Amino acid sequence: MLHFKIVSPERIVFEDDVDQVTIPTKDGEITVLPNHLPLVAALQAGELLIKTGAARIPMAISGGFVEVQPKSQVIVLADTAEKVEEIDLERAEAARQRAQMLAKDKITEASEYAALAAKMEKELVRLKIARKYRRDHRVPTPVQG
């Protein structure tokens, strides 16, 4: 068993014992199984997938860090994290369009551009994940955690 915890600045999104977790890091997707060696990695926007038994819990995250401690403790510090059922498709689409509109305006500062690009990426990931799991209804209702 793997003790997994994911926190975002707003709340503890999920904390429970799970079988395995797939996490999008900057170097590519990794899957953490019990007794993984200690690791710290930077994350990028993408899909985080938790598996416990037959249940799968997909989440959209947008960057952050993961820390794997000895004795199968995994902590994710996510900038934002949402379970798929929490993503409002229409609002995600609207947010993406807003970001796109903003990108069309002139951007003078580099930091501003980076922030906007990050926002775009985040919204795209949210949309992608929400669509993916809405279309096929294979996702079982998640374990309340």
Place this chain on the structure above:
Amino acid sequence: MAVSPKIIKRRIRSVSNTKKITKAMELVSAAKMRKAVARTLASRAYAGTAWELVQRLTMRVDYQHPLLGNKQDESTYSSSDSDDASEESRSSRQARTVNKTAVIVISSNRGLCGSFNARIAGEALKMKDVEYITMGRKSRDIIRRNGATIAADFEKKDITTSIADLSPLTRLVMDGFLDGTYSRVSVVYMDFISSLVQQSRVKQLLPFIAEEDENLGVIGTSPRNLTPTLSSEEREKLTKRGEYEYLIEPAPDVVLNDLLPRLVELQLYQSVLESEASEHSARMLAMRNATDAAGDMMQELTLMYNQARQAGITREIAEIAGGKAALEN
């Protein structure tokens, strides 16, 4: 009973008006407090976890990040450090010792919140030979009155909603620290323990040092803290260098460059939130006390008024009786 009932009546009216105002302020503060406390508690878990991660990480990484500053124990440095680098770091360290400490003071903009601002400013003024960066009008005024140096003053919003609100401040202290203007950056804030208890705290923000003192660093150390507190033995075991090594992806410098500035920002944000929750709690309490005191005062004045009125009636009756007796004789 020299005071006339008329004057007492006027005083009662004035006290009752004040009571209405304090009551309204209490309710407003209570609503603001609920929001501020919810935000504070929600982000505590994240801030605490991030802080723990950095502590564990810096224990096990030889990479020298400028924001990390000096490690206490020089002997733990790996001997692979080239001579140039250690020479350079020594000289920069020497330069740093003569430099100043910056203290960020987070207070409120408005008064009427008990001893809240006085306690924060008092805590800040205990430190000697420092430069202050104030946030909030009250601390600025108190510190200026005391003739201390204020390096910068930031306007505090009544409600801080996003970390981005604090980015100018974060940038100032981080740049100041990196270019050697400041050798140390601390923050003074009011830790929210409960709506009745708040504690002023000083926390070192930069450089990051894994401190023994558990209050230092961990914002929101309170019985309600969401991260389980480790026993000192466990803590020692966890922080012991060489117990295990981390694999760091993509590379230590990339991760630390990303993580450390964010942590500074986060710690600052959390201390602002804690201060905000404390401010509203303090104000609510102060206003409740004022309302209660006004109620007591009204009761006393009403009693006095009735006594004065009764005395007047008694006197009038006595006069009538006296007049009648005089006529009959």
